[in-house]
Amino acid sequence: MKHEMKNKTSAAHKKNPQLIDSLAHLLADTYHLYLKTQNFHWNVRGPHFFEYHKMFEEQYQQLADATDKIAERMRALREPAPASFSKFLQLTSLAEAGHNLSAKEMLEEALADHEAIAKTIAGLFEIAEECGDEVTLDLFIERKTEHDKTAWMLRSLLEAR
Numbered sequence: 001m002k003h004e005m006k007n008k009t010s011a012a013h014k015k016n017p018q019l020i021d022s023l024a025h026l027l028a029d030t031y032h033l034y035l036k037t038q039n040f041h042w043n044v045r046g047p048h049f050f051e052y053h054k055m056f057e058e059q060y061q062q063l064a065d066a067t068d069k070i071a072e073r074m075r076a077l078r079e080p081a082p083a084s085f086s087k088f089l090q091l092t093s094l095a096e097a098g099h100n101l102s103a104k105e106m107l108e109e110a111l112a113d114h115e116a117i118a119k120t121i122a123g124l125f126e127i128a129e130e131c132g133d134e135v136t137l138d139l140f141i142e143r144k145t146e147h148d149k150t151a152w153m154l155r156s157l158l159e160a161r
Contacts, residue, residue, distance in 0.1 A: 016131040020079045022124045023136070026143070027070040027081060028091035029120065033113050034063035036097045040106040052103055059110070059150060066143060073139055093120065104158070111154040118147035 041056035071081035082091060094113050098105060121144040128137035 016127075016133075019127050019131045019133060019136060020074065020077060022127055023070060023074050023077075023079075024082050025091050025093070026117075026121065026124070026140075027067060027074070028088040029094055029113075029117050030063055030070060030143075031067050031088050032092040032094045033110075033117065034060055034067060036094070036113065037063060037110060039097050040101075040110060043101075044103050044106055046103040048103060052106070055153075056106075056110075062146065062150075066146070069139060070143075073136060076135075077133075107154050107158050111151055111158065114147045114151040114154065118144050118151060121147065 037056050037060040041053060041060055044052045044056060046052075071083070074081040082088060094116065098109060101109065121140050124140050125137060128134075128140055
């Protein structure tokens, strides 16, 4: 019985390269946003420096954890996770961070990226459902929830300014 289940699972995932592709693109977007957020953490300046410095640190730490979960999900599906800058740049849908941004511009750019990733993930639910992959669907839901929450917080900060 164990052997049957193993083969059934392997066959199901081999038939769904779109799911693996979706995970690879999500990994690239998440890693790209991680790097941008760490950049913002290092380079933020202005009267809200301490608040934003700490906030960006919390965000990039959360994104680092997310990249690990996404990559490990790919490995659990017996697929290699992309792991080079060149591959991430090829796969990501996010733009490079602007140079010498003000704190407000950093918040706006981070907000746009979190909203873009959340929108992308919403389109991935159906792929995971069609594959019958509840674990990946759960990961997509977790990631969308986190991006939606972060976007809400960034939007709230921008409205307060």
